[in-house]
Amino acid sequence: MKKFAHSSKGQYRALAAVASTKRGRDAEIATRMAFFAKAYREYVKHRGNPWLMTGQVPDAAFRNAMAGMFGARLAALSYIAKLRNAARGRCCSMCGSLNSNQVDHFLPQHHYPEFSLFLPNLFPVCSCNQSKGNKTLGPDPGERFLHPKFDRKIGERALYVRIRCHDDAPTYTVVARKPKGVRDAAAFDFHTRTLVSHDALADHVKDGFERFCRRPGNVVRAFKRTNPGSKAVLTRLLRDELDESCWQHRSKNNWDSVFLHALLERRTLAWIWRRMSAPGRVAGSPLVRL
Ligand SMILES: [Zn+2]
Known part of the structure; x- marks a missing residue:
């Protein structure tokens, strides 16, 4: 998208x-x-x-x-x-x-x-x-695919993945949510339902999350040698990566962006911060073994 x-x-x-x-x-x-x-x-x-x-x-x-x-x-x-x-x-x-x-x-x-x-x-x-x-x-009135030139909101954030049960067996739930201002709800629903493979997107985020947990520096270079000093710094560094990905691919719905946005979700971010700020944690070491 x-x-x-x-x-x-x-x-x-x-x-x-x-x-x-x-x-x-x-x-x-x-x-x-x-x-x-x-x-x-x-x-x-x-x-x-x-x-x-x-x-x-x-x-x-x-x-x-x-x-x-x-x-x-x-x-x-x-x-x-x-x-x-x-x-x-x-x-x-x-x-x-x-x-x-x-x-x-x-x-x-x-x-x-x-x-x-x-x-x-x-x-x-x-x-x-x-x-x-x-x-x-599609079979119902108004159902069609979104047009990448004419549907203005196609690049606005619409795809989300929620990561839960982080420690042993995380789960990944894909959600498609209409960006504000989308008038053609039937088209949006049909498009995301028919074309966005929820399984493939969940797998992409799973790979990214496992890579991040194994070595956070794989995703945010600054984490190779230092731990973030505060949750605000952690948030800012992740957000910088997210902004970079959106800019690079000119879309908030590119799947790397979906992954990085999932890390910034409130509960996931709180979990990451707890792990990164654990006493005695060596910078660059795994957050958890998945
Ligand atoms: Zn495609």
């Missing part, structure tokens, strides 16, 4: 450049320019919302041609290659994992081939793309 500021400016020009190539003519793009112009305008107007978009009746030949163009290495389409290269190992725009490895069509090519090359419809994603597949809508 990450906000993108993809611009739709220059997209029609890029398409016109594709249309002037032999491949573009083969794909019949040149003969459909008026149709594309209308479709692109409609996409922006309706903010990519599949409940409002008419889409065109899928035509297998047109769909195949557009899919072929999506994979073509044309100079006019260099923005797709750039997006693909920049995506690797970064925050997934749909679920927040740090395993992006492909570019997804928000409105799937299968149903909306006209947006195969349209940048505002393209986003880096991880394997959660398999859960999305060719789906666009």
